[in-house]
Amino acid sequence: MRTFLCIVLCLFLYVQETKAQNSPDCRTAIPVCADQPIMGLADGSGDIDDFDPNVITRSGCLEKGSVSSANIENNTSWYVFRAGTGGQVGFDIESLPTNGGAGVPTAEWDFAVYGPDVDCGDISNGAAEPIRCNYEVNNTRFTGVGVNPENGQAGAPFLVGSQNTYDEWLDVQPGQIYYILINNFNTNFNGDPEPYMLTFTGNSVQADQNNALDCTLRDEFLGLDITACEGDPDITLSALNSPAGPDIASVEWTVDYEDDGTIDAILPGSGTLGAELIVSSPNSGRYFATITTISGTPPTVADVGGILITFYGIPQLDPANPVEILDTNLSIDPDQNDIRFNVLGNGDYEYAINGGEFQDDPVFLDVPPGINTVVINDKNGCGTTEPIEFLVVGYPKFFTPNADGINDSWNIKGIETLTDPVVFIFDRYGKLLKQLGAIGGWDGTYNGKRMPSTDYWFRFEYEEDDVGVLVAKTRKTHFALKR
Numbered sequence: 001m002r003t004f005l006c007i008v009l010c011l012f013l014y015v016q017e018t019k020a021q022n023s024p025d026c027r028t029a030i031p032v033c034a035d036q037p038i039m040g041l042a043d044g045s046g047d048i049d050d051f052d053p054n055v056i057t058r059s060g061c062l063e064k065g066s067v068s069s070a071n072i073e074n075n076t077s078w079y080v081f082r083a084g085t086g087g088q089v090g091f092d093i094e095s096l097p098t099n100g101g102a103g104v105p106t107a108e109w110d111f112a113v114y115g116p117d118v119d120c121g122d123i124s125n126g127a128a129e130p131i132r133c134n135y136e137v138n139n140t141r142f143t144g145v146g147v148n149p150e151n152g153q154a155g156a157p158f159l160v161g162s163q164n165t166y167d168e169w170l171d172v173q174p175g176q177i178y179y180i181l182i183n184n185f186n187t188n189f190n191g192d193p194e195p196y197m198l199t200f201t202g203n204s205v206q207a208d209q210n211n212a213l214d215c216t217l218r219d220e221f222l223g224l225d226i227t228a229c230e231g232d233p234d235i236t237l238s239a240l241n242s243p244a245g246p247d248i249a250s251v252e253w254t255v256d257y258e259d260d261g262t263i264d265a266i267l268p269g270s271g272t273l274g275a276e277l278i279v280s281s282p283n284s285g286r287y288f289a290t291i292t293t294i295s296g297t298p299p300t301v302a303d304v305g306g307i308l309i310t311f312y313g314i315p316q317l318d319p320a321n322p323v324e325i326l327d328t329n330l331s332i333d334p335d336q337n338d339i340r341f342n343v344l345g346n347g348d349y350e351y352a353i354n355g356g357e358f359q360d361d362p363v364f365l366d367v368p369p370g371i372n373t374v375v376i377n378d379k380n381g382c383g384t385t386e387p388i389e390f391l392v393v394g395y396p397k398f399f400t401p402n403a404d405g406i407n408d409s410w411n412i413k414g415i416e417t418l419t420d421p422v423v424f425i426f427d428r429y430g431k432l433l434k435q436l437g438a439i440g441g442w443d444g445t446y447n448g449k450r451m452p453s454t455d456y457w458f459r460f461e462y463e464e465d466d467v468g469v470l471v472a473k474t475r476k477t478h479f480a481l482k483r
Helices: 005-018 120-124 203-207
Strands: 038-042 077-082 087-095 110-114 132-134 142-145 170-172 177-183 194-201 226-229 235-238 248-256 265-267 276-279 285-293 307-312 323-327 338-341 349-353 370-378 388-392 419-426 432-436 454-466 469-481
Touching: 038 077, 087 203, 110 142, 120 226, 194 203, 276 285, 323 388
Parallel strands: 226 307
Antiparallel strands: 038 194, 077 177, 087 142, 087 170, 087 194, 110 132, 110 177, 235 276, 248 265, 248 285, 285 307, 323 338, 349 370, 370 388, 419 432, 419 454, 454 469
C-alpha cells in the first residue's frame, strides 16, 4: 500500500533535515514494520565488515567486484523485520534525488534478503545465503521484491543480464525474522550520502498493514541480541528508535553484565540527550535504556529482555590444563587413549584432530599415542587456531621393523616425560628379549636375529606424582610385530 505523495514529500524534507538514522552494520540492523515508508540515507559501510573482503567475495548475487580493495558493501543499510501475519511480503526501494530534492537520483541500489531466522554471524561468514537478491543494472528508479510499480514488471529469480530489478515475493509465516541489506556498490565511490525510500508491499501488507510486519519488534528499539568478537570495533546503541520518538528528554543506560537479572552499573550515555551508548569489547552483558519524556508521561523502558551483547574470544587452550587425559592404554581398562580439550572463553567451539573432521564435542576417543595436533574453530567467526601439538603418552599396539622409516622401532610414546621409566619385553614363553629406558626402542631383533611376526609381551614400570607423592605404576600387556 503506497502512501500519499504529500506525506512522502513531508517525510523526505524531514529526513533531509534530520539526516535520518541509518545502520550500515548487520548486528545493529534497524527494526521496521509496515505502518509507514522508511526514508533512508545510506552513508558508508559501517564499523565492521559484514563480509570480510579477504574471505567473502560473493553473497548470493552480490559480488566483491573488480576493485581489489573494495568490499561487497558500499553505502550500506541493514534492516530487520519480524512477520506478524502469514502471506506475501515484498518491498520497493526507490532511488531519490540528492541535494535536498534537487537534481536526479544517482544511486543504483542492490539488495539481498536473508532468512528466515538466521543471525548476522551466519550472514557475515557466508554460511547463510540470501533467499532474494538483485544487483542488476537499473533502468528504472525502483528495485525490490514483488512488482515494479513504475513499469509493472513482475519479480523473477535472479538471472545475470536479465535487467529485471525485482525478485519474487517472499512467502512468510508469523514470527519469522528476515534481514534486508540495501547496498549501492556499482556507483558513487566518493562516499557521499545517498537517499532512498523503502516501502513494504504484498497481499499480507495490503490486508493488515499495521500487523503484517510485527511492529512490536520496533518497540524492542535497541534491536535484536548481538554477537561480536573480542577486538571488534565499538558497538553503538541508540535509543532514538524508541516509541517515545521526539518526546525524549533524557536517557539513562544500565547494564547487567552477568545477565542474571541484577543491574550492575549505570553507564554514561553520549550524543544528543545521552541517547547513544558506546559498548566496547569485551564488555558482554544485557543493556537497558530508560527514557524520561518531555511530556511527563511514564518513562519508556527497553523491552523486558533488553539487548544482550556477547563478545566471543579467539579460541585458546587453558594453559593450566590444556589436554585432560580421561583414559590411557597404560591403564588396564579401557585399553585406549581418551582425552578432553579444555578451552578458555565462552565461544561456540568445534575441534578437529590430526587433520580430521570438526566435531562439537571436546572429547576424543582412542587417540593414537605420541604427538598429535588439534585445530579449534569458533563457530561465531571469531577465529581459528593454527594446529596445536599435544602429546598422548601410550604404547603403540604394533610396529613394522621393515626399514621403511615408519614404525621401525617400538617403545612407549612420550616415555621421556615420565619419571624413572623402564620397559621389559618378553616373548610368549616369558623370555626377556630387551630392556628399554626413556631413550631408544626395540628394533625387533634378539642377539642380532630378526624375531618373527607375532605378539610380544611387555611390562612397563614408572612413577607418577599423586598429590605430591610418587606412586609406582606397572602395566603389563602385549603388542604385535608385523613384517
